Amino acid sequence: xxxxxxxxxxxxxxxxxxxxxxxxxxxxxxxxxxxxxxxxxxxxxxxxxxxxxxxxxxxxxxxxxxxxxxxxxxxxxxxxxxxxxxxxxxxxxxxxxxxxxxxxxxxxxxxxxxxxxxxxxxxxxxxxxxxxxxxxxxxxxxxxxxxxxxxxxxxxxxxxxxxxxxxxxxxxxxxxxxxxxxxxxxxxxxxxxxxxxxxxxxxxxxxxxxxxxxxxxxxxxxxxxxxxxxxxxxxxxxxxxxxxxxxxxxxxxxxxxxxxxxxxxxx
Numbered sequence: 256x257x258x259x260x261x262x263x264x265x266x267x268x269x270x271x272x273x274x275x276x277x278x279x280x281x282x283x284x285x286x287x288x289x290x291x292x293x294x295x296x297x298x299x300x301x302x303x304x305x306x307x308x309x310x311x312x313x314x315x316x317x318x319x320x321x322x323x324x325x326x327x328x329x330x331x332x333x334x335x336x337x338x339x340x341x342x343x344x345x346x347x348x349x350x351x352x353x354x355x356x357x358x359x360x361x362x363x364x365x366x367x368x369x370x371x372x373x374x375x376x377x378x379x380x381x382x383x384x385x386x387x388x389x390x391x392x393x394x395x396x397x398x399x400x401x402x403x404x405x406x407x408x409x410x411x412x413x414x415x416x417x418x419x420x421x422x423x424x425x426x427x428x429x430x431x432x433x434x435x436x437x438x439x440x441x442x443x444x445x446x447x448x449x450x451x452x453x454x455x456x457x458x459x460x461x462x463x464x465x466x467x468x469x470x471x472x473x474x475x476x477x478x479x480x481x482x483x484x485x486x487x488x489x490x491x492x493x494x495x496x497x498x499x500x501x502x503x504x505x506x507x508x509x510x511x512x513x514x515x516x517x518x519x520x521x522x
Contacts, residue, residue, distance in 0.1 A: 256463060257291060257463055257464070257465045257481075257482060257516060257517050258290075258291060258292060258457075258459045258463040258464075259291070259292045259293075259294070259453070259454055259457060259459045259463060259464045259465070260286065260291055260292070260293045260294070260464075260465045260466075260467070260513065260517070261294055261295070261296040261318065261446075261450050261453075261464065261465070261466045261467070261476060261480070262293070262294070262295055262296065262466075262467045262468075262509055263295070263296055263297060263446075263467060263468035263469060263470065263473050263476075264295055264297040264299055264304065264307070265297070265298075265299070265433075265470075266469045266470065266486065266488060266504050267467055267468055267469050267473075267486055267504055267508075267509060268295070268307075268467075268504070268509045269307075269504065270504050270505050271504070271505055273381070275307060275310070275311070276507055276510070278507050278510050279507055279509050279510040280310075280311060281510075282507075282509075282510040282513050282514055282518065283311055283313075283509075283510075283513065284311065284312070285513075285518055286513050286517050286518065287311075287312075287313065289517065289518070291517060292315055292457055292459070293311075293313060293315065294308075294313065294315040294316060294317055294318060294453070295307065295308060295313075295317050295318065295319075296318035296322070296446045296449070296450060296466070296468070296473075296476055297317075297318065297319055297321075298319075298320065298321045298402075298432045298436075298438060298472055299319060299320075299382065300319060300320065300361060300364055300366065300382070300384060301317065301319040301320070301324055301326050301364050302364050302384065303382050303383065303384050304317050304319050305317065305326075305328055306383075308328040309328065309329070313328050314327075314328055314329045315327075315328055316328070316334050316453055316456070318446060318449045318450060318453060320361065320401045320402040320440065320444075321402065321430075321432065321438060321440055321444065321445065321446055321472050322440070322444045322445050322446045322447070322448055322449030322450075323336065323337055323338060323339075323401045323402055323440045323441060323444045323449075324336050324401055325449055325452065325453060334453075334456065335449065335452055336401070337440075337441040337443060337444050338398075338399035338400055338401045338402075338441060339399055339400045339401070339402070339403060339427060339439060339440060339441055340399065340426055340427070340441065341396075341397075341398070341399045342426065343423050343426040343427045343439075344360070344396060344399065344400050344403060345393070345396070346422050346423055347403055347419060347422075347423065347427070347439060348360070348392045348393050348396060348403075349393060350418070350419060350422060351392075351405065352369070352391070352392065352393060356405055356407065356415070357372065357374045357375075357405060357406050357407075358392065358403060358404070358405050359375075359378065359386070359403065359404040359405075359406075360392055360395075360396055360400045360403050361400050361401045361402045361403070361404075362396070362398050362399075362400050362401065363398075364401075365385075365387060366378070366384060366385075366386050366387065367386075367387045367388075367389050367392065367395060367396075368386055368387070368388055368389070368392075369388070369389065369390060369391060369392050370388055370390075371386060371388045374406045375388070378406075401440075402438060402439065402440050403438070403439040403440075404432075404436060404437070404438050404439070405436075405437040405439075406435055406436060406437075407435055407436075407437055408435060409434055409435055412431065412434075412435065412437055415437060416429055416437060419439075423439075425442055426442060427439050427440070427441070427442055428440050428441065428442045428443070428444055428445065430471055430472050431470070431471045431472070432470055432471065432472045433470065438472065445472075445475040445476070446468075446472060446473060446475055446476035447474075447475025447476045447477075447478060447479040448475070450464065450466065450476050450479050450480065451479055460481075461479065461480070461481050462481035462482075463481060464479070464480045464481050464482070465480055465481070465482040465483075465484065465512075465516060465517070466479070466480035466482075466483055466484065467484040467485075467486070467501070467508075467509055467512055468484075468485065468486070468489070468493065469485065469486040469488055469489035469490065469493060469504070470489070470490060470493065471490060471492065471493065473489075473493060474492065474493060474496050477493065477496040477497055478496055482498055482499070482516060483496060483497045483498045483499075484497055484498070484499050484500070484501050484512045484516075485497035485499075485500050485501070486500075486501060486502075486503055486504055486508050486509075487500060487501065487502050487503040487506070487508060488503040488504055488505075488508075499512065499515075499516075501515075
């Protein structure tokens, strides 16, 4: 019996127009009416995730920043926050500035960059979040960031991960969230870790958890969940971790998975 559902956002519950379809909204609300806790587990900022939760009327803790922050949707109460250690953050900022790589730093649920270039403008449009230009991040960042993100090309992302791994060691957890997104969080942070934390908080057993995702950063969450669902549009590695593959984000795959395993009698 599934009691908790954790759903990734981009390329999972959101279609390619960055919307939750009418069918998916109705199915999620039906699951909630049945007593199921439905939440989002996303790399997005809390403020970006929260508006979709409020649109659906979800009064649940939201897993945001790839698990670095768990915050209640309506009250805004912070239940868990584990930011990047400041020493690791300083090393990453210094390296990015030396090599002229675009870097976003998230502090206090705001995103800061050294300059508002094309990547910053794309991010603003994609997330509907304002990006703040602060000049030198080295001078600006004195508090521990919730998350850090680089936008790179597909050819260089692996070498950047290697080099930063040598510099930071085990003081940061690095992973791809999209083919060109390199995200950095606290070494103990992941969607899987935060989903386990939330399940314990809600007194839900692991085998009563269902997780739905499509990206590299969803793998640990899918590994943790008793029932793991990958989108048809998911990366092949993600599909390998799943118990079931649903339709794509353009074909209401989330709605179909919830209907199959929850609304129609848990499979």
